[in-house]
Amino acid sequence: MSVPNATEDLSSEVEVDAFRRLFPVRYFERHLSESIRPDGRPLKEARDTSIFLGSVASANGSALVKIGSTTMLTAIKLEVMTPSLETPDEGCLAIDFHMPAICSPIVRPGRPAEAEPVVSKQLSDTISSSGMIDLKELSLVSGKAAWMAYLDIYCLDADGALFDTALLSAVAALSHVKIPAVAMNDDGKIVLMSDEDGKKQANEQVNKEKRKLTLKSIPLSLTCILHKSYILADPTAEEESIIETHVTIVLDTHGQLVSLYKPGGPVLAYTSAIQDCVALTRQRVKELKSFLDEANSAMEVE
């Protein structure tokens, strides 16, 4: 344990990078007292966000999202399957989150990162809780054929706020996905329609043209970290490792609270802190929705 006086003396002599590594909390608090963070952002501001739709041409829908340096690539692939007996007119959505070794020096190949199953489960829970997708839209022929949508999210760069970026990228890909046109041929199997078949109309058309999914209410999130009485929005990986109390709030575009996730942490969250975080999230949801709409309208122009 270091003697307080020794660190006081050291801190005036040690250069910035070393101080940052040796006394991360004090480095951070020095910035907080000036109402700024080490990367120059004000406390409540999120990082620059960008959404690129259609990055993976071979997939039915895809999106590449960056929040600051955190980058997530989502691709959706649709396959025809027989629906289960309990839900004969519903399709299925399988969400999988992967953190390959490229994303962070902490992740080693062969051993899945600790965050992987947790974020994966959180994403599936959030998307099903929000009621964004109506699985009946994925049905083709009741009882015989339905779409199975595989949603794979790959983290390419893990720099904090993994859940936020993953959720935004999943939602962006779902807003971009086009269900291909299919027809049922004589054997009773579903085949993809190409443009020539459409003119012949020999086969029974099950799905006339490529269509998009209708999204009812879009869930969007913001992660905040709590330190003493400060609330900071959208942490980087460095900030997340120093400050252990994280709160992730997911609101949908109708203002309903889809999830308030606070897994422990030394700082207790009182009602006032929760209300502040919810207010920050509301603002952020509006921002993100406008980015999403912009990206979608840019795609339509093309």
Added chain:
Amino acid sequence: MEMDRPDGRSPNQLRPLACSRSVLHRAHGSATWAQGETKVLAAVYGPKAGTKKNENPEKASIEIIWKPNTGHIGQADREYEMILKKTFESICIRTIYPNTTTSIVVQVVHDDGALLPCAINAACAALVDAGIPLRHLAVAICCSVTDNNCIILDPSKQEEEKAKAFAYLVFPNTTVSVVPEKSLQAGSDPMAHGIITSVTHGAMSVDDYLHCLERGRATTQRLSEFLRKNMEPKSTREASKAG
């Protein structure tokens, strides 16, 4: 609003609580916690020497092993492990035994709703039984919002599945102290009003969530009293665990 619950409870009524400590003889601490039909067994082993690779050796580390009642360990179990780990890391005083690992093994015996709060309560009782130094106890509760916007506490599995949304909330226990209340407060709220952990499922309005928080806080008093009564040492046993 009158609410007809299948088992005839009132909206604020909890299921009967049952807690036994020291049920396992080889574990350093153990406890079972039952809320109605939901039953969880927790065992604590530790502190043991050494920490895992990614853990900070300057602090004691907590390891959680979650065993479901049926099936292989899946994503949900890993998530529960992470939530319990973070919750107990904030409760245990980790600076006392640096470079040690305390393992908490949680075995689900029966799941009839409010599983995570039951597990947290069981693990907390097991930690006390093992004598691990804690800052304060954790009391966990489940609040669910029904379709007609009524808030009910401690839902059974059937009620959880029908509910519009539910929230698992963990609070620190209410304190009984000789020091005046004011010194324990942070700002305008007493310490027992802050939440340690919150996990929600399903969509509800923000106001509903805040009401759940209030109801949850009001119940922590009852749960804390129950825990405290259970923690009192029983007269005949209390043989040393090392012996």
